[in-house]
Amino acid sequence: MISFFSIVKLTWRSAIRSHIFQLLLVVLTAFVIILPLTIAGDGTAYGYIQVSLKYNLSVVAFILSMSTIWLACSVMTQDMESYQLHMIVSKPVSRMKVWLGKCTGVLLINSFLLLISCSVIYGIVVWQFNRSHFPADEKKKIENEVMTARRVFYPQLPNINAMAREEYAKRLAAAKTSSAKGEREDVALREMRRQIIAKMSELPVSASKIWFYKNLPVDLKAPLYLRYRAYVDKISSKDQRETYGIWHVAVTRKPDEKTSKTDVVGPVKVTEPVTYWEPRSYYPEKMMCGVFNEITLNPAVIAPDGTVNISFTNLDQSGKNLHFQVPDGPKMLIRVAGFFENYTRASFLILLQLIILTGLACAASSVLSMPTAIFMVVAYLLFGTFSTFLVGAGIDVPDLGLTDYFAYYMSIILLWLVIPLQVFDMSGLVSAGELIEFSLMAKIFFKFLVVKGLPLFLLGIWLYRRREMGLVIRK
Numbered sequence: 001m002i003s004f005f006s007i008v009k010l011t012w013r014s015a016i017r018s019h020i021f022q023l024l025l026v027v028l029t030a031f032v033i034i035l036p037l038t039i040a041g042d043g044t045a046y047g048y049i050q051v052s053l054k055y056n057l058s059v060v061a062f063i064l065s066m067s068t069i070w071l072a073c074s075v076m077t078q079d080m081e082s083y084q085l086h087m088i089v090s091k092p093v094s095r096m097k098v099w100l101g102k103c104t105g106v107l108l109i110n111s112f113l114l115l116i117s118c119s120v121i122y123g124i125v126v127w128q129f130n131r132s133h134f135p136a137d138e139k140k141k142i143e144n145e146v147m148t149a150r151r152v153f154y155p156q157l158p159n160i161n162a163m164a165r166e167e168y169a170k171r172l173a174a175a176k177t178s179s180a181k182g183e184r185e186d187v188a189l190r191e192m193r194r195q196i197i198a199k200m201s202e203l204p205v206s207a208s209k210i211w212f213y214k215n216l217p218v219d220l221k222a223p224l225y226l227r228y229r230a231y232v233d234k235i236s237s238k239d240q241r242e243t244y245g246i247w248h249v250a251v252t253r254k255p256d257e258k259t260s261k262t263d264v265v266g267p268v269k270v271t272e273p274v275t276y277w278e279p280r281s282y283y284p285e286k287m288m289c290g291v292f293n294e295i296t297l298n299p300a301v302i303a304p305d306g307t308v309n310i311s312f313t314n315l316d317q318s319g320k321n322l323h324f325q326v327p328d329g330p331k332m333l334i335r336v337a338g339f340f341e342n343y344t345r346a347s348f349l350i351l352l353q354l355i356i357l358t359g360l361a362c363a364a365s366s367v368l369s370m371p372t373a374i375f376m377v378v379a380y381l382l383f384g385t386f387s388t389f390l391v392g393a394g395i396d397v398p399d400l401g402l403t404d405y406f407a408y409y410m411s412i413i414l415l416w417l418v419i420p421l422q423v424f425d426m427s428g429l430v431s432a433g434e435l436i437e438f439s440l441m442a443k444i445f446f447k448f449l450v451v452k453g454l455p456l457f458l459l460g461i462w463l464y465r466r467r468e469m470g471l472v473i474r475k
Helices: 004-017 021-038 044-082 083-088 096-130 136-145 160-175 184-200 339-363 370-393 404-412 429-431 438-466 468-472
Strands: 150-155 208-215 222-227 244-255 260-261 265-269 274-279 285-288 293-297 308-314 331-337
Touching: 004 021, 004 044, 004 096, 021 044, 021 096, 044 096, 044 136, 044 339, 096 339, 096 438, 096 468, 136 222, 136 438, 150 339, 222 468, 293 308, 339 370, 339 429
Parallel strands: none
Antiparallel strands: 150 331, 208 308, 222 293, 222 331, 244 274, 244 285, 244 308, 260 265
16 A cells, blocks of 8 residues: 555655646635625625625636546556556555545645635635625525525426327317328327427416425425526516415414314214315515515415425416416425535536546556547537537437437437446536435446446456557657
């Protein structure tokens, strides 16, 4: 182990002496300290805290990712190209130990920088929140919606794929052809799914819409929160304004055993739970469209089976339809942890990203020169980013060319192999006060580090052990 720690120590020294690394360190320090002090957000305390958290964490993750790739490729190729590694491998030190030592050294130095950066950001955000003279209602809103960690419950949705296939079958039967209007089946189904989702999100004036939630804790004592965002007239319209409506909640009451009602034969005990709709207010409530709104609900709205039913009635003063997008919920939120714990989880996922990048860079530089290795790693990451974008966008236009379809389906295949960096970015959840679940963290760890990353790391070690050092000299 002495030789292993010696390699780690030498890697630290080599990194600290590097001018590029020193430049990245200065840039990181400037962003971590200066950026939080210059962000204004939307002019409110709530917007300032949200923007500070989201952008600062994203910038730190990006800078440290670039530092990790460059540093790992540098330390892996520097000794080899300067022929110093030839003396090392002549000693009783295995190449695997050299590879792991350098990889560990790079990871430790970037982990240390991550710890310092995240600590400074956390300290500045908390300091700004405590020292600024925000209004009491603004502070309360920040504490409830940002400086917290709340578990999110989304409403139950019908089987949209089954509904789209049923509608497609009806159209085929009506047209009595093998394909409705000559469309490709996958394109037609995708369009029908989009139409079904759009119809689900629309709420005509004077109409009501019901959302159903399940698996909520029945013994909850603290309040729960309903977070929603509505759009008036059109989702794409920028002219959003205030509108009116009434929220209702389904309340389940279990009558007292002594309660009775008079029947023909005499008093009869009422033992069945009674469910009824209760308005949150008996007059139309005002809400702003195009932005997230949040209301507090009593935990008594949770039924004995852990379900909650809510509804909203559109009472727009101009008779316009409202739209509730499916991704926006409305969401039920319950506080289960503190802000520090949620922030720590987000920082851990950034660390997991750096671990994967360190392994990828070391694996690529095991057989390639430094510029080529950096290019390969960056290209690999870009493939993951663009593949995620293409698959998310989908292919909905039936007259697209063969190249577009090839790129789309190739992206689906690439996502089985590449690692998109977007999955590690939890700054949005932290800034919204939404809990980063352990199940999500475990899924990311297993899928991207164990399944996709580890085989590439082992391949890099194997190639490093098999590489012929004499070829480097002859070059």
